[in-house]
Amino acid sequence: MGEHALSIGGGxxxxxxxxxxxxxxxxxxxxxxxxxxxxxxxxYLGHAHPEIRAHVGEVMGDLWHTHQGFHTLQREAFADRLIGLSKASDTRYHYDRVVPAVSGALALESAIKLAALDRPDRRLIGRVRGSFHGTTLGMAGASWPGTDDVPTERRTLAAFAGFGPAWASLSFPEPDRSPQENLKVLDEELTRFGDLLLAVLVEPVQGSGGQREVPRYWLERLRDRAARQGFMVVYDEIQTYIRCGRYFTDIDQLGPHMVALGKGLAGGFACGAVLMRDDVPGFPRTGTYDLHTFASSALAHSVAVKVIDIVERDGLLLAARDSGARLRAGLQALQHRFPEIHEVRQVGLHIGVEFVEPGTNAYAPEFAASVRHAALERGLLVGLGGYKPEVVKVKPPLIVTREEIDVILERFGAALEATHAR
Known part of the structure; x- marks a missing residue:
């Protein structure tokens, strides 16, 4: 029966x-x-990394699954390491606790629970247009396929509207508006939500939203408004952790109340976490508030620490920045040959190439999809933006070499040539 025996909900x-x-x-x-x-x-470390493979064998010789109520040395080391990564010499805000989770989406749900426990009279949650925070019932309304961010036929997650929290949308700070205009829009929207607002979720770099980076001035205003208005700020760093050439997005200065992590956190094993600021009360010691069978994986927590060890030993944060810059330069060079390339966006190895119809600047999602298919035919796997399907995503592992980058650019150029010639 093969793939016909499966019912896959996306991809x-x-x-x-x-x-x-x-x-x-x-x-x-x-x-x-x-x-x-x-x-x-x-x-982050690619497929079948030999050190991760060996480490997994060692850990599994002793322990790999425990009930959440039992303490493990692996979980303690995991939390300590994440807290340590948040510290800087000029730290303004401090983070001192970690909530373990099974995945990134469940980490975000844990963050919302924490906010709701601290502010029980508030129920409205903010999200930024174009964002994607997962497909669980709790997160469906925060992600673009469940909202009026897109036309009706693309609102697949809207089938689950009403099962989760109440969401309010904030406008993305558009680059064609001045900072003053973007801040005015943000202030007006936050004022309109008033004291109903419990928290705001924000991706510092939108992944499915087209690899768009949120300006620092906007994040600073969000921080300041949160302090005055009494809501919490939650950074969704599920895609940006490590890949952007940094662990977190200047949280020691920007001060989100919580940071949600997932995806590459444990080198390909299911794992999530919430890093909490020291003034967030956290879950009470007694009672059942956030219990998950697989939230205390000694295997995943140990691998997450091993990933950090390798990243630090091999200088992979710097490598992500250098490799990303090399890819950006090569992709921008292709703009001279292919007018369909409108913009190359790059933060570390978080890279997107936006395509338009030449002469009109109308978005070209069909061209982007054709480039992706042509790249596949030439032995190169790339992705597409969800909310922004005119954006092709180029996000290799951090271990990619200069020689491999040159091959990527050669194959991407060949895919562009084939698509442009049609």
Whole structure:
């Protein structure tokens, strides 16, 4: 029966992967591909990293699953390490506790629970247009497919409207408006929500929203309004942790109340976490507020620490910035040959290429989809933006080499050539 025996709720059909190593995967015919999706952007160290493989074997020789109520040395080391990463010499805000979770979306739900316990008279939650925070019932209303961000036929998650929290949308700070205009819009929207607002979720760099970076001035105003208005700010760093060439988005200065993590946190094993500011009360010691069978995986927590060890030893934060800059330069060079490329957006190895119709600047999602398909035919896996389907995402593992980047650019250029010639 094969794939017909499965009911899959999302994703773009592609190849059948049978093996992976480093930045490459192989299909059933033995053909190799360079993987610039990092499999949902989650494999910072690539496929089948030998040190992770060996480490997993060692951990599993002793322990890999525990009930959440039991303490483990792995969980303690995991929390301590994340807290340590949040500290800087000029720290203004301090983070001192971690809530373990099963995934990024469930980490965001834990953050909302924490906010609701502290502010029980508030129920409205803010989200930024174009955002994607997961597909759970709780997060469906916060993600673009469940909202009026997109036309009716694309609102697939709207089927679950009403099952989760009440959401309010904030406008994305558009680059064609001045900072003053963007701040005026933000102030007006926050004022309109008033003291109903419990929290605001924000991705510092929108992933599904087209790899768009939220300006620092906007995040600073959100921080200041939160302090005055009494709501909490939650950063969704599920895609930006490590991949952007930094652990977090200047949280020691921008001061979100909580930071939600997931995806690449544990090197491809299911894992999430909430990093909490020291003035967030947290869950009471007694009672059942946030209990998950697999939220205390000794295996995932130990691998998450091992990932940090390797990132720090091998200088992979700097490598992400350098490799991203090399990819950006190569992609921008292709703009001279292909007028369909409107913009290349890059923060570390968080990269998006936006396509338009030449001469009109109308978005070109069909061209982007064709480029993705042509790249696949040439042995290169890239992704597409969801909210912004005119954006092709190029996000290889952080271990990608200069030589592999050159191959990526060559294959991407060939895919552009083939699509442009049609």
């Amino acid at each position: 773009t059909p592609a190849i059948t992967i049978v093996r992976g190593e480093g930045v490459r995967v192989w299909d059933t015919s033995g053909r190799a591909y360079i993987d610039c999706t990092s499999q949902s952007w989650a494999l």
